[in-house]
Amino acid sequence: MPAIVEYPTLVKEALNQYAPIFINDPERRHFAEYLTGLLVAQRKTVSGITSEFAMITDQSCLNRWLGTLTSWDEQQLNERRLDILQQGSDTHYTPQGVIPIDNVLFDHDGKLIEDVGWFWDHADQRYLVAHDYLIANYVCPSGKHYPLEFRRFVPRDRVDNSDEFSSHTDLCLELIDWVIQRQIPGDFTLDSYFTNAEILNHINLRQRFYVGDLKFNRKVQFKGQTLAASDMAKLIPPTDRKMVERDGKRQFYFTKTIRINEIAHRVRVVILWKHQGDTEPTKILITNHIGWEIIRILSVYRNRWTGTETFHRDGKQQLGMGDCQLRSRLGQTRHLYLVFVAYSCIIAQLGQDRPQEWARVRLMTVGEACRAVLRETLGDTLDWALQHAAVGWSTERIKLSLALP
Numbered sequence: 001m002p003a004i005v006e007y008p009t010l011v012k013e014a015l016n017q018y019a020p021i022f023i024n025d026p027e028r029r030h031f032a033e034y035l036t037g038l039l040v041a042q043r044k045t046v047s048g049i050t051s052e053f054a055m056i057t058d059q060s061c062l063n064r065w066l067g068t069l070t071s072w073d074e075q076q077l078n079e080r081r082l083d084i085l086q087q088g089s090d091t092h093y094t095p096q097g098v099i100p101i102d103n104v105l106f107d108h109d110g111k112l113i114e115d116v117g118w119f120w121d122h123a124d125q126r127y128l129v130a131h132d133y134l135i136a137n138y139v140c141p142s143g144k145h146y147p148l149e150f151r152r153f154v155p156r157d158r159v160d161n162s163d164e165f166s167s168h169t170d171l172c173l174e175l176i177d178w179v180i181q182r183q184i185p186g187d188f189t190l191d192s193y194f195t196n197a198e199i200l201n202h203i204n205l206r207q208r209f210y211v212g213d214l215k216f217n218r219k220v221q222f223k224g225q226t227l228a229a230s231d232m233a234k235l236i237p238p239t240d241r242k243m244v245e246r247d248g249k250r251q252f253y254f255t256k257t258i259r260i261n262e263i264a265h266r267v268r269v270v271i272l273w274k275h276q277g278d279t280e281p282t283k284i285l286i287t288n289h290i291g292w293e294i295i296r297i298l299s300v301y302r303n304r305w306t307g308t309e310t311f312h313r314d315g316k317q318q319l320g321m322g323d324c325q326l327r328s329r330l331g332q333t334r335h336l337y338l339v340f341v342a343y344s345c346i347i348a349q350l351g352q353d354r355p356q357e358w359a360r361v362r363l364m365t366v367g368e369a370c371r372a373v374l375r376e377t378l379g380d381t382l383d384w385a386l387q388h389a390a391v392g393w394s395t396e397r398i399k400l401s402l403a404l405p
Contacts, residue, residue, distance in 0.1 A: 003054040003402035004036060006380040008373045011036050014345050017084055021077050026057075030065040031338075038342040040374045044320025054381075054402045067331030074337045081337075081344050082148065088348055090142035097186030098139040098300050100307035101175055101194060103153070103168065105130040106322025114329040117155035131322070131332065134168065136175040137307035138186065145307045146347050147340050149178050152329070168193070173202055180206055187211065187289075189304040195286070197262035204265045204288045211300040214269070214284040221259040233271045233281045241276050244294050252276045257290045266290060270297055314366040315339055346370070 007015070015032050022028045033056060037049025046066060050059040064070065085091040105119050107130040119130050132153040139145040151171040159165045166174075172194050179188075188203055188210040195212030203210045216230035223235070233254075241252040252273045257266055268290040272283045287297055315321035319342050324335035346369040352362065363369045385398050393401075 003381055004040070004052050004377055005054050005384045005402070006377075007032050007036055008039065008376050008380075010039065010345050010349070010369075010373055014341065018077065018080060018341070021080055022072050026061075027065060027070065027072055029057075030062055033062060034066065034338055035342055035345075036377075038319050038339060039346075039370055040377050041320075044323040045325050048323075063326070066334050067326040067328045074334045078149065078337050078340060081341050085146060085344055085348070090351075091140055091144050091146065091348060093138070093185050094141055095185045096141045097184075098189055098303035098307060099136060099148070099179055099184070099186045100139065100189045100304040101134065101136045101172055102191055102304070102308035102312075103132055103134045103193075104308075104312045105132055106316075108322075108325070113325070113327050113332070115152055115154045115158060115332070117158055133336070134171045134175060135308070135311070136179060137311055138184070139303040139307040142351075143306070144347050144350065145303075145311065146344050147311060148184070149175060150336060151175060152333070169196065169198055172199055176203060176206075176208075180208065187300050189300050189307075191304065197260075197264075200267075200286075200288065201264050209287065209289040211285055211287045211297055213301070213304075214286050216281075216284065219261045220269070221261070222256075226261070229269075229284050230281070232269075233284065234279065236271060238277045241273060243276070244298070246295065246298060251282070252278075253294055255294060260286070268292070268297075270294065311343070315343060318366050318370045319343060 011032050014035060015028060018031065019028055022031060033053065034049060037052060038044055041049045041052045043049075043051075046063050047059055050056055050062055056062075086093060105121055105128070107121070107128045108116055109129075111129055113131075116129050116131055118127050119132055120126075121128050121130070133150050134153065135150045136148045137145055138148050151166075151174055153168055153171060154166070156162065156165050172190075176188065176199070188208060190199065190210065190212045192213040192215045195214055200210060200212060214229055216228065218229045219226055220229050220232055222232045236254045241254050243250060243252055252275065254271045255268060257268050260267060265288055267286045267288055270285040270287075271281050272285070273281050285297060285301055287300075289297075312321075319339050321336065321339045324332055326332060326335070343366070346363075346366050349369055350363050350365070361368070361372065363372060381402065385402070388398055388401075389395075
């Protein structure tokens with residue numbers, strides 16, 4: 001990795017945009033250092049980021065800036081980020097936007113980090129020590145997407161006062177209200193865990209629309225019977241299943257407006273099969289917008305993957321979203337908001353008609369953008385070394401200045 005001698009162009013632009021959040025130059029310098037590290041450092045911890053720079057203040061300075069009660073406001077930073085995104089023609093809010101909400105685990109090595117707990121990881125099929133975050137994202141009609149806000153789930157045994165415990169449902173409701181209070185337009189989409197009566201009634205009561213993934217064992221009212229959603233699907237003959245094609249993918253569906261126990265409003269159910277004669281459906285969706293066409297329902301739900309899984313993957317693999325090892329909840333919170341900033345800076349650069357001079361190529365993915373920033377940083381280091389060699393610096397002196405072995 002490079003011995004960084006200059007901030008990359010992307011970070012310089014961000015520094016100009018976010019400078020008013022910080023009250024002095026040292027705070028702005030730490031912001032630029034941390035943002036640079038999230039983009040290019042091999043280890044995206046405070047010590048890992050510090051070790052990448054040729055000339056930087058002591059690691060403790062960056063530690064204090066991130067993890068103690070310094071003057072900058074992380075909520076104000078996030079609000080500033082969202083305001084900047086509204087200036088882009090392909091990243092601003094629109095009525096056609098989609099707001100996926102889902103949770104994600106960030107595993108940690110130690111148990112002394114505040115708010116961590118033991119959680120079951122469905123991907124690895126094992127328990128791990130982790131933070132559990134609920135994140136509301138925004139997917140634009142352009143296909144670009146970015147996080148809006150988050151809440152951290154704290155296990156009941158880690159809460160000092162049991163009255164202050166908030167369940168996943170409570171935190172999801174908080175995020176929904178946060179979106180609505182800011183008048184952010186768009187339709188909500190949820191996986192089966194959050195497609196419960198309390199959340200769906202909450203969204204409908206506030207006159208917003210949703211598309212949710214219904215659990216197969218959920219009780220529904222169908223043809224005068226109360227039965228599991230999967231049993232309802234078995235009653236649909238193949239002749240009543242219609243074909244729908246989207247993006248070259250064919251599947252079959254049946255749709256009907258029904259009632260579901262504890263949901264205070266009528267919903268439209270969409271049952272999906274891979275083949276017309278299949279016994280078991282692949283997915284059952286519900287929405288409170290009973291007048292939508294099937295394509296609209298599928299399009300909204302499809303953005304659940306775009307807005308959550310894609311961001312979770314890129315945030316973890318490219319930007320160190322779960323790598324912070326600070327013990328304080330403030331440090332963890334600020335780290336995640338700074339990852340949001342790094343991600344949003346990259347998203348604004350993707351798919352532009354002409355490549356940026358620093359990138360040299362038209363950027364299409366977050367990984368490509370991070371590699372382009374790394375190439376630029378390496379180039380700056382090489383230029384610095386060549387310039388100093390030209391004025392008579394020895395190889396040993398250059399290596400010593402760059403902190404190279």
